[in-house]
Amino acid sequence: MGKNAGGKKYEDVISQVEREFLTPQHRVAIEEASRKGNFAVSFRAAGAATLAALEEGAAAKGHDILEKTIKQSSIAKAYPANAAGMLQKVRDAGIEGYVGHWEKASGELTGIYLSSGHGLGDQVKGNIYPIDMNRLEESLAPLKAKESWRALPFTGDYDMHDMLTFRGAGLPHTPLVGSKEELAIRHAINSAVAAVDANRPVVDVEHNVIRHGPQVSFSSYMVSHEAEVVKKSGGFLGVVAKPGEFPVAIVDRGKWSMIQDTKQLADYYRSVGAHIKETWNPDGVRTFADSEKPGMVKYGRRDDTPAKPPVPTASQLADGPPSAIVDRMLTASQSGDRDAFRQMTQQAAAAAPGRELRSEAVVTVDSQQQAVEQTLPGLSVQRMK
Secondary structure (H helix, E strand, O other): OOOOHHHOOHHHHHHHHHHHOOOHHHHHHHHHHHHHHOEEEEEEOOOHHHHHHHHOOOEEOOOOOOOOEOOHHHHHHHOOOOHHHHHHHHHHHOOOOOEEEEOOOOOOEEEEEEOOOOOOHHHOEOOEEEOOHHHHHHHHHHHHOOOOHHHOEEEOOOOEEEEEEOOOOOOOEOOOOOOHHHHHHHHHHHHHHHHHOOOOOOOOHHHOOOOOOOHHHHHHHHHHHOHHHHHHHOOEEHHHHOOOOOOEEEEEOOEEEEEOOHHHHHHHHHHOOOOOOHHHOOOOOEEEEEOOOOOEEEEEEOOOOOOOOOOOOHHHHHHOOHHHHHHHHHHHHHOOOHHHHHHHHHHHHHOOOOHHHHHHHHHHHHHHHHHHHHOOOOOOOOOOO
């Protein structure tokens, strides 16, 4: 499990999860789903306003709704001169935590997004119910006249950050984008939540708390499904392509922990025997570099990648133990340095104990290479001869 910053007690971790990430009812359901399904998932913080709206039965927005929820930060941005007063107004009206429609020109709040089945006819256009902040209660009257009206607007969903499955042979791994493995985990979570929350039947997609795949798969999804968008946009949206925001809360087969930064995230992957995504690995060679367009990133390489160490000579290899020679060969294999790998193989063949070492190296490298191939979806890795 990932270490908790400050050595937090487990009950403190649970308290933070239920305060910032998931409702208490949903937390227990998702915990049990991860135990039964033999998987791990992590979540970005949802925030108190979103959690309160989810507890009221609100729908959860998908990627088709890009606007922000009504909360302290969005109100402060829209009404800098009277943020406190306007925040109190939306709280008194009971619409904090719902997804707002913000006027592009002025930035002011002019509507809220409603789910299907609202029964308000032409009053709702493009899922947007109009409101007037100067006559807020009056403008909300038709909506509030509906039975269980608090379950009609959209709020945020639960944004998964990581996903690992421990099922099947081989190392734990992130399921391929849109694969049966990924969809099965998403379905397991939504089904578990539906079993304890009558507002969220699985068939009602708008009320599913999991609406899309994990953030770790975002760039892979964009490359495979939205290649033209990536090209026109000049890369990927940086805040989603890169890891974070931290902390994230992770449940691993029924146990919760908090991950505070990328190093702790990489340590967690390593602790369960999984390979973290190369562009998310703080020690990785590939990374996300700033694009020419603000807020966008593209694939790049780290400027501070250390130089490759010199390949030891045959005489140096002969002086070392067999395990050390195999370790050097594995390092060359894992880094994809084929030239170094060939040199190491040739030099190992001339070193004691010769044939036994060569046989051990081939078996070990083959095993390691297969694991790498299994855990890097979408990459075609040519086996080294």
